Structure formats: C-alpha cells, structure tokens
Amino acid sequence: MQWLFENPLANMPGPAFLGLFGALLVGAIIILRIKAANIEQGDHATPLAIPDQIDPYKIAYLRGGDTEVIRTAMLDLVEQGRIVDVQKEGLGKVLSQAKMQWKVADPTDTGADLPPIQRAILRAFAIPRDPETLFQSDIKSRVHEETRPYREWVDQEKLEADPEGRLQLRKLMIICLIGIETLGAYKLAAAWMHHRSNVIFLIGMMFFAMIILPICAQHRRLSQRGKNFLRHLQSAFGKLRSVKDARSKPVEPNYAYGNASLPLMAMGIFGVSALQGSSYDPLYQSYQRAASTSSGCSTFTSFGCGSSSGDSGSSCGSGSSCGSSCGGGGCGGCGGD
Amino acid sequence: MAGAVAVAVVETKPVPAREPLRSLGVGLGYRPVHRDEIFAHRSSIDFFEIVADHYFSASPPKLAELDLLKSNFPLIPHGLALSIGSADGIDQRYLQDFQRVVETVQPAWCSDHIAFTRAGGIDIGHLTPLPKTAASLRVIRDNLRRVQDCITTPLILENITESIRYPEDEYTDAEFLGRICEENNVGLLLDVTNLYINSVNYRFDALEVVRRLPKDQIVQLHFVGGRMEDGRWVDSHDATTQDEIWQLLEAILSLAPVKGVILERDEKIPPLKDLIPELERARDLYRHAIPA
Numbered sequence: 001m002q003w004l005f006e007n008p009l010a011n012m013p014g015p016a017f018l019g020l021f022g023a024l025l026v027g028a029i030i031i032l033r034i035k036a037a038n039i040e041q042g043d044h045a046t047p048l049a050i051p052d053q054i055d056p057y058k059i060a061y062l063r064g065g066d067t068e069v070i071r072t073a074m075l076d077l078v079e080q081g082r083i084v085d086v087q088k089e090g091l092g093k094v095l096s097q098a099k100m101q102w103k104v105a106d107p108t109d110t111g112a113d114l115p116p117i118q119r120a121i122l123r124a125f126a127i128p129r130d131p132e133t134l135f136q137s138d139i140k141s142r143v144h145e146e147t148r149p150y151r152e153w154v155d156q157e158k159l160e161a162d163p164e165g166r167l168q169l170r171k172l173m174i175i176c177l178i179g180i181e182t183l184g185a186y187k188l189a190a191a192w193m194h195h196r197s198n199v200i201f202l203i204g205m206m207f208f209a210m211i212i213l214p215i216c217a218q219h220r221r222l223s224q225r226g227k228n229f230l231r232h233l234q235s236a237f238g239k240l241r242s243v244k245d246a247r248s249k250p251v252e253p254n255y256a257y258g259n260a261s262l263p264l265m266a267m268g269i270f271g272v273s274a275l276q277g278s279s280y281d282p283l284y285q286s287y288q289r290a291a292s293t294s295s296g297c298s299t300f301t302s303f304g305c306g307s308s309s310g311d312s313g314s315s316c317g318s319g320s321s322c323g324s325s326c327g328g329g330g331c332g333g334c335g336g337d
Numbered sequence: 338m339a340g341a342v343a344v345a346v347v348e349t350k351p352v353p354a355r356e357p358l359r360s361l362g363v364g365l366g367y368r369p370v371h372r373d374e375i376f377a378h379r380s381s382i383d384f385f386e387i388v389a390d391h392y393f394s395a396s397p398p399k400l401a402e403l404d405l406l407k408s409n410f411p412l413i414p415h416g417l418a419l420s421i422g423s424a425d426g427i428d429q430r431y432l433q434d435f436q437r438v439v440e441t442v443q444p445a446w447c448s449d450h451i452a453f454t455r456a457g458g459i460d461i462g463h464l465t466p467l468p469k470t471a472a473s474l475r476v477i478r479d480n481l482r483r484v485q486d487c488i489t490t491p492l493i494l495e496n497i498t499e500s501i502r503y504p505e506d507e508y509t510d511a512e513f514l515g516r517i518c519e520e521n522n523v524g525l526l527l528d529v530t531n532l533y534i535n536s537v538n539y540r541f542d543a544l545e546v547v548r549r550l551p552k553d554q555i556v557q558l559h560f561v562g563g564r565m566e567d568g569r570w571v572d573s574h575d576a577t578t579q580d581e582i583w584q585l586l587e588a589i590l591s592l593a594p595v596k597g598v599i600l601e602r603d604e605k606i607p608p609l610k611d612l613i614p615e616l617e618r619a620r621d622l623y624r625h626a627i628p629a
Contacts, residue, residue, distance in 0.1 A: 047407075047408035048408075049408060049409045050376055050379075050408075050409050052379060052380060054376075228404075228408070231401075232404070232405045232408055232409070235401060235402070235405050236372075236373075236375070236376045236405055236409075237373070237376065238372070238373055239373040
C-alpha cells in the first residue's frame with residue numbers, strides 16, 4: 001500500500017501540482033461551457049415563423065414558464081373585471097401599503113365558464129391575496145398540469161435547450177466535479193501522510209472548483225431557436241412594449257391578435273413591465289412590490305428570472321447542482337515540498 | 338413593324354434554358370413605417386420586396402429587421418443603383434454589397450432597373466433612362482455578365498419611367514426590353530405603372546408592348562398609383578392605383594405567367610390597413626389569372 005502515497009503524483013511539488021490542478025480545472029470549465037453552448041444552440045438554421053394567430057398564453061409560457069402563464073391569466077381576469085384591486089373597494093387604506101391585494105369582484109363567481117387555468121386563479125382570489133402568493137400555493141401545480149400543451153409545443157418546436165443535452169451536461173459536470181475534487185482530496189491525504197500543512201491554496205482551489213463548475217454548467221432555458229423566435233415576436237410587436245392608453249382605445253379586429261386584447265398580447269409577449277403606467281398599473285405595482293420584498297426567481301421582468309442579458313428564460317433552478325457536495329470533513333494537508 | 342423586328346430577334350438568339358421560378362403571389366414593397374403592422378395583416382402579404390441598398394452596412398437594428406422579415410416572409414431584394422446601363426461598368430463595391438444582401442436573404446430572384454445612375458464616376462442619384470440603341474444593349478450585356486458572374490441568383494430588370502426620350506433611339510420599347518431579356522437570359526420586372534405612364538406621355542399602346550414581349554420572361558410586376566402634373570403623368574408612387582393601371586395589370590396577368598406582384602408605395606405612405614384593399618384586389622386578379 002506504500003505506493004498509494006509514494007508515487008510521482010503524491011510526491012509532486014506543491015506549485016507543480018497546483019499548476020496541474022488548475023489546468024484540469026480550466027479544461028473542465030472549457031468543456032462544460034462548450035457543451036452548454038451546444039445545447040443552447042440546437043438547430044436554429046430554420047427559424048420558427050411567427051404564427052398567423054398568436055396565443056398570448058403560449059408566448060407567456062415560452063417567456064417564463066408557468067409563472068408567466070399565471071400572471072397573464074390574472075391580467076385576463078382583471079380585464080374582464082372578475083378580479084379587482086382591494087383598494088378600489090375601500091379597504092386598501094386599512095391594509096398595508098406594501099401589500100397590494102386582489103380579490104374576486106363577485107363572491108358568487110365560480111368561474112364555471114372559464115378555461116381551467118383562469119378558473120383556478122379566479123378561485124384562488126376568493127380570499128384577498130397578494131398575486132405573488134399564487135406561486136407558493138398549489139395553484140402553480142394545477143396550472144402546471146394545464147400548460148402541458150404549451151410544453152409539448154415548446155418541445156416539438158425545439159424552443160428549449162435540448163433535454164437530453166441538459167442531462168448529459170449535468171452528468172458531465174458531476175463527473176468533472178467528482179474527478180477534480182477526488183484529485184484534490186487525494187493530494188490532501190498525501191500531504192497529511194507526509195505531515196505537510198501548506199495546503200491552503202489547494203483547499204481554496206477545491207472550493208473554487210465546487211462553485212465554478214456548477215456555474216459553468218448552467219445554460220439558458222431557451223434554445224437559440226426559442227430565443228430567436230421570442231426576439232422576432234418582440235421586434236414584430238414592438239409597439240406593445242408599453243400599452244399605456246390601451247384601455248381607452250377600442251381594440252381593432254386584428255388578424256394576429258385573434259380575440260386577445262392589446263394588454264393581454266402585450267403581457268404575453270413582453271411581460272408585466274408592458275403594463276407600467278397603463279390602466280393596469282396597479283397589477284404591475286403589485287408584482288413590483290412583491291418582487292422587492294422577495295428574492296429568487298419571482299422577478300417581474302419580461303424575461304423571467306435572473307436573466308441579465310435580456311434573453312428569456314434563465315436557467316434558474318435548472319439542472320446544475322449548485323452548492324452541492326461541499327463539506328464533509330477533514331481538509332488536511334496539501335502536500336508537496 | 339416593330340413586332341416583326343422583335344420576332345426576328347427571338348429567332349436569331351435562342352434563349353438558354355432557365356430554371357423555373359416559384360410563384361410568390363402578391364406582396365408589398367417593405368417600408369419600415371409598416372413594421373408594427375405587418376403581422377396584423379400577414380394573410381394579405383405573400384412576400385416583401387426590400388430595398389437592398391437599405392441593408393448595405395446596416396446597423397444592428399436594421400439587420401435585426403432583416404432577420405425578422407427573412408424568418409417570416411419570402412423576400413426579394415430590389416437594388417436602386419446597380420446602374421446596369423453605365424458605360425463605365427459596374428461599381429464593384431456596390432455589387433459586393435448587393436451580393437451580400439442577396440446571400441443573406443437567399444431569394445427566389447433579385448432585381449434592379451434598366452437605367453443608369455452613375456456616369457463618369459459621378460452618382461446622378463436618379464434612375465436615368467438609356468437610349469434604346471445597340472450600343473446600350475452592348476453595355477447592358479457586358480455589365481450583366483459581370484453581375485451574373487458574381488450573383489448566381491436570377492436577376493430581373495425593371496422598366497423605368499422615362500422623363501426623356503433620345504432622338505438616337507433605334508428600338509421601340511418592346512424591342513428594347515425584349516432584346517435585353519432574350520440576349521441576356523434575364524427576367525423582366527415589368528412596372529405596370531411605369532409602362533402606363535410612358536404609354537400616355539409618349540402616346541403608344543401599352544398593351545401592344547406587352548404582347549410583343551417574351552411573356553415567359555415577365556417574372557414580376559410592380560404597380561402603384563401615379564398622378565398628373567402639368568398635363569403629364571408622373572410616377573409619384575403616392576396614390577391609390579388608378580383604374581387604367583388596374584386594367585393594364587389585369588391584362589398583363591392574363592398574358593404572362595407572372596410569379597409575383599408587388600404594390601410599391603413610396604410617398605404619402607398610409608397605414609398598412611389602408612393598402613390592404615389594393616393588395617386584395619391584386620390578389621384576386623392574380624389568383625384568377627394564375628391559379629395555384
């Protein structure tokens with residue numbers, strides 16, 4: 001067993017080993033980034049044409065998944081006058097200014113005439129509530145069941161990063177992480193066996209690897225084809241970016257919008273930010289206040305959570321195992337002379 | 338008499354085989370002011386004609402616009418200043434820019450004008466008519482060879498409105514257009530409005546010209562309304578298409594297997610919805626004459 005800690009690797013001088021460790025880490029980072037870029041890239045040579053009639057719910061799903069579908073449905077109900085701002089009922093002064101609550105306009109309204117998503121949301125507002133609390137309730141799982149056609153469409157049109165590729169990327173990241181950390185742990189063990197204690201750089205690099213590799217394995221939710229499609233939509237319907245006077249104008253019959261109103265189309269394509277300053281500003285304010293008092297993915301931007309580049313659908317909560325497998329004990333020595 | 342000459346040309350110059358072009362239907366000359374409206378009326382627009390020059394050295398927003406259009410509609414790049422009639426040849430830089438747009442768009446065909454916009458190295462900034470002479474035909478032939486060496490996409494050429502006519506003219510309109518098409522294996526973009534305006538201003542029968550043209554080489558049509566100014570028709574591109582032009586358009590569609598028709602409104606551009614009736618009327622005529 002002596003060979004285990006008496007071999008060229010175990011006896012490699014510290015700086016040389018750190019060089020080797022760093023080179024392997026950089027290699028792993030490059031491989032993961034290439035793989036992540038590949039799964040986002042997909043087949044984007046054949047762009048998806050903008051359909052003749054646009055379903056705002058479908059586009060909202062593409063933009064931000066179930067969360068955005070819920071927000072769109074809520075606007076739909078507000079437009080129909082079936083959900084109202086509690087402040088309009090005169091109770092708002094009593095309620096905290098930080099919490100803008102909404103409730104059904106007619107307590108006897110069961111939403112029997114509504115499609116399942118809108119019905120579920122209407123019923124959730126039987127009790128006055130902050131819209132963002134919908135996302136922590138069972139409403140989201142009910143909506144998730146109803147958005148299956150949208151998921152199928154997204155899969156069929158390859159608008160999301162390739163699922164098989166995502167799995168492969170995750171596996172690759174785990175393999176790289178285990179390999180790098182095992183190598184570091186082995187060297188620490190060797191250092192401990194040789195009674196050496198100058199291991200601080202190695203420990204630092206091992207921690208760095210645990211953070212950087214999962215980050216490098218992240219990818220955007222949408223494929224390049226999906227991003228292009230959404231970009232084309234947002235470009236084609238640029239005037240909906242803000243619908244300030246939408247309610248005061250009659251909605252013209254329109255081939256692309258079908259039966260959807262301008263605010264609903266704007267919400268589907270651009271998100272709640274399109275409502276800022278419009279007749280629906282209270283709804284926008286509700287989401288903004290909720291966002292300012294919460295964290296994580298529940299932002300109110302038109303691009304879904306956490307994305308800073310303006311691209312849609314970040315990888316919040318996707319595949320990678322951020323922060324996992326850290327810990328365990330015994331950071332010992334590094335080794336090397 | 339003119340007809341006899343045109344027939345003789347056809348006999349002495351056999352037309353090389355050309356791949357058939359696909360039919361695109363009825364479309365619109367793209368104008369950025371309509372950008373926010375096009376998807377609300379997309380069922381009325383089969384394809385767009387874009388001004389190629391607007392995408393030379395284009396800014397990122399212009400390139401994004403081109404990408405949006407290309408992803409959703411068949412596009413035909415239409416050049417303004419290839420200057421196919423310039424005796425001093427084709428501007429290489431313009432040709433390269435035009436080629437780049439054509440390669441980006443990958444259209445069924447591309448187009449420019451039977452005119453010169455440059456002479457002695459100076460840009461005139463206007464589509465200027467050519468004298469209808471054998472010398473002009475030679476210049477066009479040489480320039481077209483250079484263009485066709487560079488751009489493999491079929492190029493079609495458009496007849497322009499003639500503000501002047503030359504005393505040296507050796508050919509009639511039909512002979513000149515026919516020779517250009519037959520001798521160079523290029524299609525014709527027949528601007529119905531230009532043909533009508535020339536026929537009124539210079540007193541000839543527009544339909545007779547069409548009858549004497551090689552019908553199979555009339556690939557595309559342009560139409561738009563013009564207006565009278567000081568007793569002459571002006572190609573103002575600023576009005577609803579007049580009945581006389583509709584009648585000529587209908588007659589041409591019944592004579593030639595046209596592949597595409599474009600409404601080309603450039604001035605006093607109304608909202609897109611106001612152009613839809615003209616597009617629909619053209620579509621009815623097109624469908625009636627050229628069943629799918």
